[in-house]
Amino acid sequence: MAAKKIVLTFPKSKIDKPIVYKLIKDYDLVFNIMKASITPDQEGHMVLELSGEPGHIDRGIQFLKEQGVRVEPLSKEIKVDWDKCVQCGACVAICPTGALYVKDRKTMEVVFDPEKCIACELCIRPCPPRAIKVHF
Numbered sequence: 001m002a003a004k005k006i007v008l009t010f011p012k013s014k015i016d017k018p019i020v021y022k023l024i025k026d027y028d029l030v031f032n033i034m035k036a037s038i039t040p041d042q043e044g045h046m047v048l049e050l051s052g053e054p055g056h057i058d059r060g061i062q063f064l065k066e067q068g069v070r071v072e073p074l075s076k077e078i079k080v081d082w083d084k085c086v087q088c089g090a091c092v093a094i095c096p097t098g099a100l101y102v103k104d105r106k107t108m109e110v111v112f113d114p115e116k117c118i119a120c121e122l123c124i125r126p127c128p129p130r131a132i133k134v135h136f
């Protein structure tokens with residue numbers, strides 16, 4: 001029995017299809033959905049922990065890719081350099097999971113909750129001072 005954490009990105013045409021369910025039915029895998037979200041442009045993101053026989057996991061991942069789902073290992077970590085951050089809020093508007101959010105509406109302080117981050121990297125480009133970095 002093995003386990004693997006992966007990040008899935010579903011194109012708009014696939015977000016309402018029962019693709020993940022087939023991992024149980026056809027590949028004898030167990031999964032735990034750790035996070036899931038849909039971005040405003042209707043791209044779906046999901047972090048899954050897959051458990052099963054190693055060969056089954058590989059075949060299940062291959063199946064997901066054949067369905068047009070982007071599959072990446074959950075091996076990235078997002079870090080915010082608060083010394084560079086100017087609290088502009090641009091990252092809050094784009095973050096699909098609410099990992100970057102305004103803690104206090106009065107002060108408009110932006111904070112980061114790594115537990116909610118799916119490492120989609122959408123926040124990196126909009127950040128004017130380049131305060132957000134991805135670590136592998």
Ligand code: SF4
Nearest residue numbers: 095117118120121123
């Ligand atoms: S990478 Fe950035 S935009 Fe994506 S979930 Fe994490 S904090 Fe939000």
Ligand code: SF4
Nearest residue numbers: 085086088089091127
């Ligand atoms: S976009 Fe960058 S500078 Fe603006 S609040 Fe987010 S981390 Fe800070």
